[in-house]
Every structure is written in structure tokens, then in C-alpha cells.
Amino acid sequence: MKKLFIDIGGTHLRGEIVSEEGSFRDTISSHEMGLLTYIDTQMALHPQIDFIGISYAGQVNKGVIAASPNINIDQYDIVAEIKSRYGIRSCIDNDLNCAVRAEASYWKSDSIAALFVGTGIGAAVIDEGKLVRGSHNMAYEIGHIPYRESPLHCGCGRSNCIELYASGSGMEKWLKYYGSEKPPYLESLKTSNTDEHTVATQFEEAFLYAAGVLVTLANPEILVIGGGVIDQNPYLVTLLREKLKDYALAPALEVLRIEMSVLENAPLEGAKLLEDDNG
Numbered sequence: 001m002k003k004l005f006i007d008i009g010g011t012h013l014r015g016e017i018v019s020e021e022g023s024f025r026d027t028i029s030s031h032e033m034g035l036l037t038y039i040d041t042q043m044a045l046h047p048q049i050d051f052i053g054i055s056y057a058g059q060v061n062k063g064v065i066a067a068s069p070n071i072n073i074d075q076y077d078i079v080a081e082i083k084s085r086y087g088i089r090s091c092i093d094n095d096l097n098c099a100v101r102a103e104a105s106y107w108k109s110d111s112i113a114a115l116f117v118g119t120g121i122g123a124a125v126i127d128e129g130k131l132v133r134g135s136h137n138m139a140y141e142i143g144h145i146p147y148r149e150s151p152l153h154c155g156c157g158r159s160n161c162i163e164l165y166a167s168g169s170g171m172e173k174w175l176k177y178y179g180s181e182k183p184p185y186l187e188s189l190k191t192s193n194t195d196e197h198t199v200a201t202q203f204e205e206a207f208l209y210a211a212g213v214l215v216t217l218a219n220p221e222i223l224v225i226g227g228g229v230i231d232q233n234p235y236l237v238t239l240l241r242e243k244l245k246d247y248a249l250a251p252a253l254e255v256l257r258i259e260m261s262v263l264e265n266a267p268l269e270g271a272k273l274l275e276d277d278n279g
């Protein structure tokens, strides 16, 4: 039998087929094909698939996509639709909920918060070994906490979310607003003119603010950071270690370890843990 695991974010859709013979992965643009269409193509190629685990960069509850600021949706009721089309079981969870499961397993921790920055910025928390979900699986949606009013619009529709400052898509929106053609690479922006420099420094400040809020509210033993923007800018872990004291409650920091994710794709690894998940 084969299993299909998917991580879909605002930029990429990564799939992995796992069977007794081994595994193979592919990556496509998440704008190229909707999630259900991708599943249809994989089921046609691999009819032996008997389970699908999905990590989704949006709000998901009980197998249904509730909202998705950075991904176009081709099917909301995804788990029921997979069951009806193919008669197989599937699980879907928010990408950070998946990532924090994989990180908890890697760091062998039952008190861990994950803060990932890519197209968006998201967080998730495991406390006393249990994922903190909230009533509708939307706890710790840190990207959409109110931060500062801006002339821009977040994928959720508001104009003051921290995601507009501390994310890859946020930086792109600011660069476009300032008429800059530069890609959102922090270190090159920092050496540049005033507006591009502003985009980088306001990113750093918003990122520190998000981490400070997360650590102060969740009080984890480990804060692990990851995602595309962190991978491209590993200096951010040093920045956190040096500056987080100005953004978080001091006693919460005394017990905190800050680590950078070493997993190649924590959300995808977490999707593999969904099959046995009862939390």
C-alpha cells in the first residue's frame, strides 16, 4: 500500500508518496494546481494510495478548510470529498500544527512552540504533550494579531495584521508599495536605500514582537523557528537570542531555549504523524 503526504503553503505544494519500496517527492507551485486536483492526479497515478495526510497553510477544522488567506481553495470539505471519491481515509491539519508535532518529536519535548515564517507567519504550541487547538482549531494564529495600521491588505482582509510586516508576502507587498523591484531578501534589503531598508528593519521588529508575544503567552521550554524566510536568513536566530529580552517577559525567557528547525520540511514530516493522531 502507498500513502500520500502533502504540505501546501502559499508558494509551494510538496507531495511525498511513501510505500514499502521507499518514497519520492515532488514540488509544484501551489498556484499551478488546487489541492483536490493534485490529489486527483496522484490517485490516478497511484491507485494503491490508502491514506492521505495533509498539512495546510490556512485555518482548518475537523477535516474542513475554514479560511485560507494565502492559497486558492478548490474544495473546502476536503476529507469528506476524498472519502466520497476514493473511499479512503485522510486527515488535514494546519501547517503549523503539523510542524510543531514534528518538532516536538525531533526535540523530544512536551513543551514547545513553533514560529515559522514563509509566505505567511504562523505559530503553534504543544503544552504538557498536547497540541493547543482552541475551540475550532485556530489557537495561536499569530499572523493575524493586530499590530500596526498599514496601507496594505492582508490575505484575511484586514490592514493591520502582523503578517503584513513579518512575512515574505508582507515584505513583497511593502516593496511593491514603495515601487521597489528587489526580491524580499533581508540582508540585501538592509544594505539598500531608505525604503528597502525600512522593509527589512520593520520585518525584524515585527518578527521579534511576534516571538515575544508567543513566548510570553505560551511559556514554552523550546521556541523553534523555521520556514523559508528563516532558512534564507539564519542570522534571525541570533537576533532572537540577543533581542528577545526586549519583547518578552523575563521569567519566561529564563527557562527558554531558542532553536532553529533542522528538519528539511517540518510541516510535511508532521503530516506523516496525522494518521495516528487523536489530539
Ligand SMILES: [Zn+2]
Binding pocket: 143, 144, 154, 155, 156, 157, 158, 161, 163
Ligand atoms: Zn490577516
